[in-house]
Amino acid sequence: MEFLGTSQTASYCGPKKACAFRALPPAGPAPETQECYQPYSLPGYLYLKSWRPSLFYKVSNAQTCVDERATCRSPLRPPTILPALRSALFCRYSPRDWDKSNDLQMRGAEASRLWASRLTGDSMRLMQDKDELTRQMQEGTCRNLGQRLSDIGFWKSELGYELERLLNETHSMETVKRRLECAAEELNCPLQVALECLYHREKRIGIDLVHDNVEKNLIQEVDLLKCCQEHMRKLAQRIDIQMRDNRDAQHALERDLEDKSSAQFIDEKCYNLRNTSDCITFFHGMEKVDGTVSVPETWAKFSNDNIRHSQNMRANSIRLREEAENLLETLSDQMWKQFTNTNLAFSARISEVTDVKNKLQTQLAKTFPETSVHYLEHPQDAPEGCVLGLPNV
Structure with missing residues (x-):
């Protein structure tokens, strides 16, 4: 030591x-x-x-x-x-230095405590502000989701109503198309009958091959029947093209309606989420992802355009359906008139032929006695197969 x-x-x-x-x-x-x-x-x-x-x-x-x-x-x-x-x-x-050191330490501790209390207060206020801001943002998001669900429900109802009307119109178009096709096929029978009549009338002999009203009416009937068939088939083709356009509009409505249903399901799930919900997962960076392809204005315009396109297709279908109905009525009237005219011409022609035939038989009956006397006197001049005493009919 x-x-x-x-x-x-x-x-x-x-x-x-x-x-x-x-x-x-x-x-x-x-x-x-x-x-x-x-x-x-x-x-x-x-x-x-x-x-x-x-x-x-x-x-x-x-x-x-x-x-x-x-x-x-x-x-x-x-x-x-x-x-x-x-x-x-x-x-x-010295004691003074000791007191001064203790005083400095206490002042430093007091300052640190004050700073810590201020930092704690600031942290609590910041937490409260952020909690209030988060609550307000969640309430705003809930209101926006509710409004969004209302908009989706409105457009879904509009799309469903328009789709139902378009399907009914397409079904009516199919019915009209079948009617036109059946009517065009059914015209083959009267057309065949008219052609058969013309064919058989060509078997007339001599002066009977006259171009009379019957032949004219038959030719008009054949032309009318062929024209009716052509009009019906062309209108059926137009209806078929319109039905394809209707199916395109129907496909657009169905796709839009399916997208609306999917969006409604997602928004309803988001609307029902709470801070205490289960299976909540935090995905980093999702708020920065811009996966949208439209804004609410263009979104509503897209559905409105689909509905307007479907309405235009329905209007075209209604016009074609009315045109088909008018065509069927007009052609039916024309054919019945032509059938009537042909039948009247046949009746008149038959009457004329019958009258002429009766007149000829009368004249034959008047001239037969004169010829029979001559044949009796000169049998060698009688025609082959002629029986004397009886008229050769």
Whole structure:
């Protein structure tokens, strides 16, 4: 153990007095040392410059008694070391310094506590503001989702109503098309009859091959029947093209209606989600994804355009259906008139032929007696197969 900086008043460190009357030898020079000690500073107070304590022990100039014959120190007594190094005393503090250090620490702790309380208050206010903002945003989102569901329901009802009317109109068009096709096929029978009549009338002999009203009416009837068939088939083709357009409009309505149903299912699921709902998963970056292809205005315009297109197709179908009905009525009237005219011509022609035939038979009956007398007188002039006494009919 080394006694550094011990007091001069300590009894065990003082010099041994041999004689009171001896003169003290001159004090030798103090050993020179380098001051390499750095003063200690508390953490957080490094900005304070090095300072020396205001209170330290003063070195007393005590005189020692030195024996010329023998040394004054005992081998069992530690040597006295004077506090010649001032740096050894730099770690000494005064009560003022101690109080000042404690006051600084308390002030620093108080400042840290105040800053922590302010930060806690700011954090709580920020949390409350964000919670209120989140609640308001969720309420706004719920209102928007509710309005969106109402819009989707409205357009779904409009699309469904228009689709139902288009399907009914398409069914009516199919019925009209079948009627036209059946009517065109049924005209083959009267057409065949008219052609048969013309064919058989070509078997007339001699002057009977006359171009009479019957032949004219038959030719008109054949032309009318062929024209009716052509009109019906052309109108049936137009109806078939219109039915394809109706199916295109129907496909667009069905696809739009299916998309609306899918969107309604998704929005209803989102509308029913709550903060306490199960199976909620957080997807990073989903708010930055712009997967939409339209805005509400273009979205509503798309459905409105589909409905308008379907309405136009229905209007065209109604016009074609009315045209087909009018055509059937008109052609039916024309054919019945032509059938009537042909039948009247046949009746008139038959009457004329019958009258002429009767007249010819009358004239034959009048001329037969004259010819029979001649044949009786000259039998060799009688025609072969003629029976005398009877008219050759």
